[in-house]
Amino acid sequence: MLEVFGLGCSRGERVLFRGVSFKLEARGLLHVAGANGSGKTSLLRILCGLGAADAGEVRWRGEPIRALRESYWRELVYMGHANALKDDLSATENLLLACALAGRAATPAAAAPALDAFGLAACAHLPVRALSQGQKRRATLARLALSMQAPLWILDEPLAALDVAAVRYLEDVLLAYADGGGSVIFTTHQDAAIGSRVPQRVDLDAAAC
Amino acid sequence: MSSATREALPQGITWFKYAAPQTFFPLAGALAPWFAAIAVVLFVAGLYIGFFVAPTDAQQGEAYRIIFIHVPAAWMSMLIYLVMAFWAGVGLAFNTRLSHMMASALAPTGALFTFLALWTGALWGKPTWGTWWAWDARMTSELLLLFLYFGFMALQAAIDDPRRADKAGAVLALVGVINIPIIYFSVKWWNTLHQGASVSLKSAPTMATTMLTGMLVMVFACWAYAIAAALWRVRCIILERERRSDWVRDYLGAGR
Amino acid sequence: MLGTAGVMRSVIARDLTLAWRRKADVFVAVLFFVIVASLFPLGIGPEPQLLRAIGPGVVWVAALLASMLALSRLFAADYADGTLEQMLLAATPLSIIVIAKVIAHWIAANIPLVLIGPLLGLQFGLPGDALAVLALALALGTPSLSLIGAIGAALTLGLRGGGVLLALLVLPLYAPVLILGSLAVEATAAGLAAQPYLLLLAAMSLAALSLAPWAIAAALRISHE
Numbered sequence: 001m002l003e004v005f006g007l008g009c010s011r012g013e014r015v016l017f018r019g020v021s022f023k024l025e026a027r028g029l030l031h032v033a034g035a036n037g038s039g040k041t042s043l044l045r046i047l048c049g050l051g052a053a054d055a056g057e058v059r060w061r062g063e064p065i066r067a068l069r070e071s072y073w074r075e076l077v078y079m080g081h082a083n084a085l086k087d088d089l090s091a092t093e094n095l096l097l098a099c100a101l102a103g104r105a106a107t108p109a110a111a112a113p114a115l116d117a118f119g120l121a122a123c124a125h126l127p128v129r130a131l132s133q134g135q136k137r138r139a140t141l142a143r144l145a146l147s148m149q150a151p152l153w154i155l156d157e158p159l160a161a162l163d164v165a166a167v168r169y170l171e172d173v174l175l176a177y178a179d180g181g182g183s184v185i186f187t188t189h190q191d192a193a194i195g196s197r198v199p200q201r202v203d204l205d206a207a208a209c
Numbered sequence: 210m211s212s213a214t215r216e217a218l219p220q221g222i223t224w225f226k227y228a229a230p231q232t233f234f235p236l237a238g239a240l241a242p243w244f245a246a247i248a249v250v251l252f253v254a255g256l257y258i259g260f261f262v263a264p265t266d267a268q269q270g271e272a273y274r275i276i277f278i279h280v281p282a283a284w285m286s287m288l289i290y291l292v293m294a295f296w297a298g299v300g301l302a303f304n305t306r307l308s309h310m311m312a313s314a315l316a317p318t319g320a321l322f323t324f325l326a327l328w329t330g331a332l333w334g335k336p337t338w339g340t341w342w343a344w345d346a347r348m349t350s351e352l353l354l355l356f357l358y359f360g361f362m363a364l365q366a367a368i369d370d371p372r373r374a375d376k377a378g379a380v381l382a383l384v385g386v387i388n389i390p391i392i393y394f395s396v397k398w399w400n401t402l403h404q405g406a407s408v409s410l411k412s413a414p415t416m417a418t419t420m421l422t423g424m425l426v427m428v429f430a431c432w433a434y435a436i437a438a439a440l441w442r443v444r445c446i447i448l449e450r451e452r453r454s455d456w457v458r459d460y461l462g463a464g465r
Numbered sequence: 466m467l468g469t470a471g472v473m474r475s476v477i478a479r480d481l482t483l484a485w486r487r488k489a490d491v492f493v494a495v496l497f498f499v500i501v502a503s504l505f506p507l508g509i510g511p512e513p514q515l516l517r518a519i520g521p522g523v524v525w526v527a528a529l530l531a532s533m534l535a536l537s538r539l540f541a542a543d544y545a546d547g548t549l550e551q552m553l554l555a556a557t558p559l560s561i562i563v564i565a566k567v568i569a570h571w572i573a574a575n576i577p578l579v580l581i582g583p584l585l586g587l588q589f590g591l592p593g594d595a596l597a598v599l600a601l602a603l604a605l606g607t608p609s610l611s612l613i614g615a616i617g618a619a620l621t622l623g624l625r626g627g628g629v630l631l632a633l634l635v636l637p638l639y640a641p642v643l644i645l646g647s648l649a650v651e652a653t654a655a656g657l658a659a660q661p662y663l664l665l666l667a668a669m670s671l672a673a674l675s676l677a678p679w680a681i682a683a684a685l686r687i688s689h690e
Contacts, residue, residue: 012369012370013453045689048554049554050550050553050554050689050690051689051690052372052690070555070556070557070558073554073555073556074556076554078550078551078554080547080550081547082545082546082547082550083546083547084546084547084548084550084551085546085548086479086483086542086546086548087546088482088483088486088487089479089482089483093479093482096475097475097476097479098551099467100467100471100472100475100476101472101476101551101552101555101556101557101562102555102556103467103472103555103556103557104467105467105471301683353637353640356633356636356637357637357638359633360633360634360637363630363633363634364620364621364630364634367621367624367625367626367627367630368624370690372690373687373688373690376683376687376690377620377684377687377688380616380620380680380683380684380687381616381620381634383680384613384616384638384680385638387676388613388638388641391641391669392637392638392640392641395640395641395644395645396640396641396644398644398648399644399648402648
């Protein structure tokens with residue numbers, strides 16, 4: 001599905017990594033590991049087509065993502081460091097807008113169970129500014145529940161700020177998604193195992209220069 | 210474009226070779242002194258014709274002689290913006306770093322000519338129209354052009370990442386080049402409709418042959434100067450951008 | 466699947482909702498517009514003849530500045546909270562989303578200027594038909610201000626000193642709109658036809674609508690690389 005050849009990236013003077021190559025098949029889980037500042041976020045941004053690589057290429061179903069553009073993005077769900085939530089809007093409004101940008105029509109009726117699953121049923125109508133850090137993260141992640149049919153998820157630190165119960169629930173979601181044919185690329189500083197599965201691993205510390 | 214694909218470009222097109230900063234650097238170094246020499250010779254010749262050979266103007270006396278600097282500077286200021294936008298467009302389309310460097314190297318020279326055109330225009334205006342600054346259509350457009358140059362340079366200076374600076378500058382240069390004719394015609398219109406203050410440059414004397422010769426020589430001198438200055442500046446930019454690479458270290462090591 | 470029109474609708478609705486929940490920001494820009502225009506008579510003196518002569522230009526310059534002031538908000542919040550990244554990765558072409566955002570911005574930030582403009586013209590003693598033309602000229606000219614300004618806002622996204630830099634980039638490009646807009650009002654005040662200027666303003670806005678979104682989209686991608 002996703003093939004990566006010899007990616008290299010630098011920030012200003014500093015070379016972050018070089019020669020990163022891997023293949024991710026359907027149902028695959030990929031853990032991008034590395035110390036702080038090793039370029040995990042930069043790698044994920046390149047994989048999405050947001051960032052520019054110094055060298056190398058990313059291919060989706062055999063075609064370079066630079067050429068695919070919107071048709072690649074239609075199949076991709078990316079969650080960055082930032083929550084992409086508007087403080088002045090409620091969790092429901094935020095979720096509906098995220099779906100609209102992804103090209104999927106969603107109704108408040110469809111959004112409610114997704115938010116409910118992430119434990120936000122009680123505060124779905126509140127402006128996001130009133131939520132805690134962990135709740136904001138959950139409001140962002142609720143989008144995943146509506147994106148089960150998208151074939152690729154790229155998640156930057158999805159477990160950050162979540163409590164134990166939420167981590168466990170998210171792991172269940174990821175496993176269910178992968179079993180259903182989806183592929184996940186994620187970064188985390190926590191234990192890499194997702195439930196019973198040990199994901200494929202790309203170590204950026206090894207690719208550093 | 211990745212370096213892998215860049216290397217895979219067809220070998221047959223030899224001038225693509227010079228799109229690599231490393232190969233262009235010595236070429237620019239070899240060409241720049243020649244253009245500088247041509248510029249000096251033409252400047253001396255042009256100024257001699259302008260100041261000593263060309264006849265005194267019946268209406269404006271000796272003051273008109275400033276056109277030998279003013280007019281070429283004004284032409285160059287517009288031409289350089291076009292060339293700059295051209296390289297910026299090439300850089301965006303083909304992702305060639307050297308084109309972006311060329312655009313950045315041209316900007317200060319263009320701004321210099323714009324400033325020179327404004328300054329000499331003011332110096333010319335004082336004895337002929339009795340005022341340093343008239344809101345004449347060309348002067349006003351020239352002033353706006355100067356702002357466009359400053360905007361380009363300020364934007365590139367404000368961005369730390371050179372890749373982003375290159376591309377952002379290129380977008381701005383292209384937006385500017387589309388707007389220049391609109392700005393020029395709107396200012397011209399504005400000027401003709403607000404009569405009164407307008408002083409038409411069309412009252413400039415019909416040109417004698419020697420005047421025309423002097424002017425053309427000066428134009429070519431400015432061309433040569435602009436090319437020499439841009440080549441030298443692009444060499445500095447290349448060195449700065451590529452200072453991490455082996456060839457620059459070798460070059461600097463050998464020079465020491 | 467959600468069509469292009471659906472995405473545009475939801476982006477416009479979202480930005481207008483946000484603007485509505487942050488009414489103070491819009492109000493500040495309008496206040497700025499009024500204050501700048503009101504300062505000119507203080508600096509120049511209350512001579513009615515003179516004020517009538519400079520009125521169109523002053524109102525337009527103030528509108529230019531107020532419109533530019535609001536621009537720095539256009540992408541900044543979306544940039545800070547990561548929504549802009551999601552827009553860059555949207556299934557809809559970025560230029561379409563950008564058009565939607567600029568439309569919402571124009572409605573929230575510039576329609577108030579169109580409405581308040583004639584009031585300020587009144588302060589400068591402009592005659593009634595000139596006031597109507599002023600409102601019309603503002604309505605036709607401000608879309609190009611928003612579109613051209615959005616290019617500058619996208620280019621200066623996340624840069625230090627972004628606001629001042631934005632002014633330097635954008636204000637020279639605003640000159641044609643300023644010239645045509647003021648001429649339209651002056652022509653009416655002098656008893657001449659304003660139609661050619663209004664048509665040109667409209668033409669410029671249409672040209673900007675067809676070209677600027679590409680430049681804005683390119684600038685946004687560049688600022689995220």
